[in-house]
Every structure is written in C-alpha cells, then in structure tokens.
Amino acid sequence: MGRPPCCSDKVNNRRCNSNDEDANTSTFVSKHGIGNWATMSKKSGIGRCGRNQKQRWNNRLKPDLKQDFTPQEEELIIKLHATIGSRWSIIAQQLAGRTDNDVKNLWNTKLKKKLSAMGIDPVTHKPFSQILTDYGNIGGFPKARTRFVSLNRELKGAFMSRPEQLQQSLQKFQNFNSHCVTTIKLPKSETSEECFFSNNQAPVDLLSEFEAIKFVTESSNYNSPKAIFLQSNSIIDCSSSLLSSSSSSAGSHSLTENQVNWSDYLLDGAFLPSNIKDQEDTLTIEEGLVCSGAQDGSNNVSSMEDSDALLSTKGTSSSSFVESMLECENEMFLNFPGLSEDPFY
DNA sequence: AATAATGGCAACCGCGAAAGC
DNA sequence: TGCTTTCGCGGTTGCCATTAT
Numbered sequence A: 001m002g003r004p005p006c007c008s009d010k011v012n013n014r015r016c017n018s019n020d021e022d023a024n025t026s027t028f029v030s031k032h033g034i035g036n037w038a039t040m041s042k043k044s045g046i047g048r049c050g051r052n053q054k055q056r057w058n059n060r061l062k063p064d065l066k067q068d069f070t071p072q073e074e075e076l077i078i079k080l081h082a083t084i085g086s087r088w089s090i091i092a093q094q095l096a097g098r099t100d101n102d103v104k105n106l107w108n109t110k111l112k113k114k115l116s117a118m119g120i121d122p123v124t125h126k127p128f129s130q131i132l133t134d135y136g137n138i139g140g141f142p143k144a145r146t147r148f149v150s151l152n153r154e155l156k157g158a159f160m161s162r163p164e165q166l167q168q169s170l171q172k173f174q175n176f177n178s179h180c181v182t183t184i185k186l187p188k189s190e191t192s193e194e195c196f197f198s199n200n201q202a203p204v205d206l207l208s209e210f211e212a213i214k215f216v217t218e219s220s221n222y223n224s225p226k227a228i229f230l231q232s233n234s235i236i237d238c239s240s241s242l243l244s245s246s247s248s249s250a251g252s253h254s255l256t257e258n259q260v261n262w263s264d265y266l267l268d269g270a271f272l273p274s275n276i277k278d279q280e281d282t283l284t285i286e287e288g289l290v291c292s293g294a295q296d297g298s299n300n301v302s303s304m305e306d307s308d309a310l311l312s313t314k315g316t317s318s319s320s321f322v323e324s325m326l327e328c329e330n331e332m333f334l335n336f337p338g339l340s341e342d343p344f345y
Numbered sequence B: 001a002a003t004a005a006t007g008g009c010a011a012c013c014g015c016g017a018a019a020g021c
Numbered sequence C: 001t002g003c004t005t006t007c008g009c010g011g012t013t014g015c016c017a018t019t020a021t
Helices: A019-032 A039-044 A050-061 A069-084 A088-095 A100-117 A128-135 A142-161 A165-181 A192-197 A206-220 A225-229 A274-280 A287-291 A302-313 A319-335
Strands: none
Touching: A019 A050, A069 A088, A069 A100, A088 A100
C-alpha cells in the first residue's frame, strides 16, 4: 500500500547541519548518485529526514553552486519576476549554479528593498504613485488581467515539459504576430521580430519568450499601445548594473548603453504619467514608434519632452487603432484558446 | 560595554500534484 | 480506482552576525 514513509520522526529534523553530516551526504551521493532520498537517509545512517538531506544537498553541497550574484543576474531576476512572478524554481533554472532558495532569499533581502527604494512596488512592478492612482480606479479591465494570470499558470508546463510543443506554439504566435503587425500597418523595424523570436534559436531563450507573451498580453490591454512598440532587447544589453543606477530616477528616459531603463522593470508602461497615458491612444502607430525609439531599432526611449511635443500636436482619432487591437486580440484567442479560460477552472 | 534592532542566510513546513501500490 | 507517500515549490521561521542606540 503506497510508498514507504519518508520521515515521520520529527526529532531528527534538526535545524542544524554538522560537517560530518555534510561529508556523509556528499560521500553517499558520490557513491550512489542522486536517487531516493528517503532510502539514502536510511542507508547513510545520518539520521536526518531524506527530504532535508536532499534540500541540504541541492542548496549547499552540490559542487556547481556559485556564491555571489552578479548585477546582471540580479537584473535578470527582477525582469523575470516582473514577467512570471515568484516562480523561483523557473527563475533559478535560468541562472546556472543558482538554487530557487538563493534566488528567493536574494529577492526578499535585497532586490525587493532596492525596488521599493526606487519607488517601485516589487509585487506589481509599478510605481507606488501608479498603484495609488489605480487604487482609486478599481474596476478597470479585469478581463485582461485575468488572462495574464491564466498565462502564468500555463507557462510552467509549457516551458518546462513540452519544448517541442512550445516551439510549435511560438511559431504559431510568430505567424500571428506578423499578421497582427501587418493588420495594424506597423512599419516593421529590422530587429523587431528578432527581439522576440528566432526560428533557429535553440534552446529557447526563456526571457525572450516571456517577453513575447507579455507583448501579446500587453497588446490585449487597451491602455498602453506604447508597450507594443517597445523593443524587447536582451536584459544584458539593457544595462550593466542595477547597483550603480541609484541616480537614474524613474523619470529618466534618455539612456546610455550602460544605464538601466527602469521602465523595463515595470508592467504596462506604468511610468507614464496618467495624463499622458490618457492621451496616449491618440498617437498614430508611426508616432508611437518615434516615441519609443523603435524606429531606429535602438533600445532608447525617447524623452518625455518628445512625447509631450507629439501629444500637443496630435488629433484624437483613436478608433482605428483600438479596432485593430481588438481584431488582433480576437484572433489571438482563436490561436490560443487556453488564454480565454478562467484560470481557476 | 551592553542591549536592542536589523539584515542575511539557511532550513523548516504546508500544500498540491505526481507517482507507486 | 483509491489510498498513501514522495516530490517540487514557495512562504515562513530560526539563527547568527552586524549595526545602531
């Protein structure tokens, strides 16, 4: 009847680990490899729960574990967290030699505070001011938000267990994306597709694909066409150091190669002041590209002055754009029926 | 110098899904 | 098919070192 119990003896679940235990575990693993930890616990005679032994091995004893996080890794963690939330195991798999526990601890002890200090909510990756604004405006577009949650639930399985299916889905999405771009008559920059997909790229760059899905999701959110035109360059290209960027405020929009584009850590183009966001839909696609710096394929974001200048000279015809986006959205849900499902059923 | 507060890291624990019988 | 256990994951807690008062 069922498997034998792993460990029910709580007495042995001590919090401390001795060097002897570690050495014993390492010896056992080197001899027998990694397998049934409950069995290992018994055979090794350590007297610790197999589950704890495994945890100890994975988190501390494994030979390929690294010590300190680099600024690039920190940035990647922030970016991935902004996209998929606290899926530490998935995030950790993108960082060689890192454990989910390490990533989680880094986030809780360092990165969360860092973002908060920058005025960015580490949960939503929006500025606190934006959250306060939203708080007074509850009831916006729950449909789009629900879809994003649904996406997150599906991501793990899609990325971790069915790579071939993922490639197929990505190809489908790429076709859809191309069609969508054509539909809304988007002047396609040479790098725009490469940013999100590469047909020959293997293995799949997880961050890029997350960005792509985020791209679709944002496209279905009616509030920010800006996000559609932002280039999704590699995080490594984006900046060199989060640590050295304390001087780059949220309002900084003119970036050099080594500066952090803090809007990358936000969702839904949240840095835009509400008065700009409200008028944003009135931009034409071409002007949107100009605003986002996408026309030249660079990662630079144009200055607020530029945006203001454009906004001040624009008309108010937004219906064609909205219709285009709705059309794209409908087609997207035809291609990806799962997106329309309620995440809790 | 003593004590309290804080921060960082490692381990613990509960839950849900998967797997074995 | 149902029960039981394992496994993976993520949130929480405990411990220790450092800093502040």
